[in-house]
Amino acid sequence: MLSRERFQFPDAFSDIFEPHRYKVYYGGRGGAKSWSVARALLILASTKKLRVLCARELQVSIGDSVHRLLCDQIAEMKLTPYFYITKSSIVCTVTGSVFIFKGLRHNSTEIKSLEGIDLCWAEEAQAISADSWDILIPTIRKNGSEIWITFNPLNPDDATWQRFVLSPPDDALVRKVNWDDNPWFPEELDKERLYCLRVDPDAYSYIWEGNPRIFSDAQIFRNKFTVETFETPENIRFYHGADWGFANDPTALVRCFIQDDRLYIDREAYGVGVELDETPQLFDSIETARKWPIKADSSRPETISYMARHGFRVTGAKKWQGSVEDGLAVLKSFEKIVIHPRCRHTADEFRLYSYKVDKNNGDILPIIVDANNHCIDALRYSLDGYIRQGRGTLNINPNILRRGGF
Secondary structure (H helix, E strand, O other): OOOHHHOOOOHHHOOOOOOOOEEEEEOOOOOOHHHHHHHHHHHHHHHOOOEEEEEEOOOOOHHHOOHHHHHHHHHHOOOHHHEEEOOOOEEEOOOOOEEEEEEOOOOHHHHHHOOOOOEEEEOOHHHOOHHHHHHHHHHOOOOOOEEEEEEOOOOOOOHHHHHHHHOOOOOEEEEEOOHHHOOOOOHHHHHHHHHHHHHOHHHHHHHOOOOOOOOOOOEOOOOOEEEOOOOOOOOOOEEEEEEOOOOOOEEEEEEEEEEOOEEEEEEEEEEEOOOHHHHHHHHOOOOOOOOOOEEEOOOOHHHHHHHHHOOOOEEEOOOOOOHHHHHHHHHHHOOEEEEOOOOHHHHHHHHHOEEEEOOOOOOEEEEEOOOOOHHHHHHHHHOEOOEOOOOOOOOOOHHHHHHOOO
8 A cells, every 4th residue: 555654745735635525725826736636646546446537617638637747746756657647547557546537617418427436626726617616516426525626816706716715615624825835845936926026916916825816996005015025224213003803803013114205014913813911922023012102903992001011012093083094095195115025914905905896887985895904904003193184194204204214
């Protein structure tokens, strides 16, 4: 029997051999998702007789399938003596396992007639339609059968994203796997990744970080921010802001500074389900958090009091009717907002924060969606005193802005 321990997998796939009806691996480029699933399926097919369906939405020829990837893995794993490979199928000569390759859209009758499928691998599943899923899922009905899904998210309305990430079914193992989960991520791809991060953060978010692609005039900070590496100057005036979490909302602390009419965000502390007594430890992950004033959400005075008693200089930020809009106007008045790549949650929020859109006609409404805003709220609070009622501008001496000092 072939031992699984002979072969290496990224830690993100440590539970790939556990039994689940659905195993969903999604994320950006370079995460080794397809590589790992191909390797796992070959190991299983080498240990017992299985009937494996490799499906995708469109398959005009076998070249459109994962046939080539499986063949490459057979060679790399030194399993060539144990597999018989034809142009349209792969068979394990030891166990009798067989790999079948089908497109879904134009083969619905064939898919419905398939019997005895043990494992189904749906590759590039972002393109699989709701109709195709409705045909495929009931077909994989053998006792103990599983459906494995790999994809790079594209649009937030895609059927696969909605069905398996936003509202996953029972007994679904769902894992987001990105480039930084791949211990063998090549240097050549890392150069491509960093270039994309520098020149197009929107594209970077879905290509490399595995988030759905969003290009819309509804994005509040569209074309106003960039994600890039920078050095924090010495003797700079820091601003710290905090947003308190409760239930499933995250607690966030951000640190920023102003230089040459640009707002730089260089540190964040972020956690979901952080208990009150754990919050000081979270804040201490930013080394300046106890030295500088922190402006925080004033709606939680008991939390402010607790943090003050534990050595943080925390006070509540002022709020008024329209303070959110006034704060956003000030943030957008900077020439550019520059986010350090280590502030990943902040960067995601800047990409996703948006106005509501009328679903009937696509009109962008003057209503801000109350989501993807915890780091952004913390950022607004950090500039308390500079954000004025009435959509004002920063009340800072322009010479300070140019110098970046205080």
